Amino acid sequence: MSILRAEWxxxxxxxxxxxxxxxxxxLxxxxGLAPGMSGSCGKHGPASECxxxxxxxxxxxxxxxxxxxxxxxxxxxxxxxxxxxTGEIFAGPGASRPGLAPWAKAGLMVKSGTTPGxxxxxxxxxxxxxVRMQWDFTHDKAGPSGSGPQWLRLSRAGQTVTAAASPDGSAWTEVGSTQLTGLPVTAEVGLFVTSPQYSTEFHEGLLNGSQGGPSLATGTFEQLTAEQGWSGTAWHTDWIGGKPDWSETPETEQEGSAFRVAGSGDVGPTGAxxxxxxxxxxxxxxxIAAVVLGAVFMSTEYRRGLIRMTLAAGPRRLHVLAAKAAVVGGVTFVCGVVAAAVVVVFGQRVLRANGVALLHTTTLTEVRLMVGTGALLAFSAVLALGLGALLRRSVTAVTVAIVTIVLPYLLAVTVLxxxxxxxxxxxxxxxxxALQQAVKQYPQVDDLYAPAVGYFPLSPWAGLAVLAGWTVLVLGAAAVLLRRRDV
Known part of the structure; x- marks a missing residue:
């Protein structure tokens, strides 16, 4: 405890x-509180609110x-x-080509009404x-794979909806079943078609990103039949969410029990x-500041010759190293958590005041952002401290720490x-x-899930585990050399 107090x-x-x-x-x-990003939400009167x-x-x-x-x-x-x-991809006004978006959809739907959401x-x-069964936007279940015509069936019993598919209309496979809370006695049932924004990844110079445009899908349906419960005889066409204004969407064509329906948009979570x-x-x-702080907190003692006095006062070298790690890790953790708490709470208000449409973030996620930022800085500072103990020279330790910790992130979001x-x-x-990722990735939503736009390949705590592993490895090597080497 005395060594810890001395280092503090x-x-x-x-x-x-x-x-x-x-x-x-x-920093x-x-x-985090600078005006920075801006948008148009609410900037043109109440009707312009997002x-x-x-x-x-x-x-x-x-x-x-x-x-x-x-x-x-x-x-x-x-x-x-x-x-x-079939489908069509639009790259700009008057510019289109045949193509089907991977998540273009055509099938059967039961919906509580025509109100979006x-x-x-x-x-x-x-x-x-x-073939997929999807419900309430965030749920997705795979059915039979393969291409070619498919028979689809949707059945309702109370609030339970069951979906099935068949390649020939005789041998059926149940895809899934779900309870739809709040589904009214009279619901809307029928055909639907939609096709989301089509995007492709690109890498050019120092820029990673995506490019694309809207898409249109057209489904051809045959032998539409219904059993029980139908209160209407005429089919009505609605463009839920509004008819696309970027293209002349063809009107629905009906001939007996056959339909040709075109649609654009998406049904699912927002994603990005x-x-x-x-x-x-x-x-x-x-x-960068935390890495420099961690490295020089250890290496400065070698540069100034103070390490001899430090080890004379605390001859248990590993205790000295542990105390230094606790001090620099604790300080950067607290600073990171406090600063993150300030910007997560007030920074979102700044962005909204600037007209930026922010996705909703749960309280639990906000807490993880705050604590995770502190942990990111703390482990990085301790890793840099270990490099300072290994390399002894401030400039060398800082350089290696930045190359090891900071440079990979910079390369990932700009160059690679x-x-x-x-x-x-x-x-x-x-x-x-990854501790700072706040938007969930959905497999049924096409998006550029890349570091350049804030998506990381590991889960938040798995990402922290990787950094913690590096920190333990470097600090362990520093402990071994500190015991064996002369000061």
């Missing part, structure tokens, strides 16, 4: 180290599709053969993901967007192609930046 006292008596601590917290807050569409699970969703439907009262089922699904369940054929993570943009520069960036962030200390 030593830390606060050196002005440079104190200023380094202030820099760690200050996060300066960048109001996210919230689904049954309480998350932001997209709900745009062509719906050919009629009411279903009570229990019943509907069956159809999806004969074909309302509860639903659907069975569908997709562009390249086979600006989140609370944006408020933590200063972490990168704060990390997406797959290489993901690989780098699986094994280097920069993997811990």
């Amino acid at each position: 006292t030593k830390f606060w008596t050196v002005r440079g180290w104190v200023l380094g601590t202030v820099a760690v917290a200050g 996060i807050m300066v960048f 109001k996210p569409l919230i689904g049954p699970a309480g998350v932001e969703v997209k709900d745009g599709f062509t719906f050919v439907h009629q009411p279903l009262s009570g229990d019943g089922s509907v069956t159809v053969r999806v004969a074909s699904l 309302s509860t639903y369940a659907a069975i569908m054929v997709t562009g390249s993901h086979g 967007g600006v989140s609370a993570t944006q408020t933590l943009v200063g972490t990168f520069t704060a990390l 192609p997406v797959e290489a960036a993901r690989g780098l962030l699986r094994f280097t200390p920069a993997a811990a930046f």
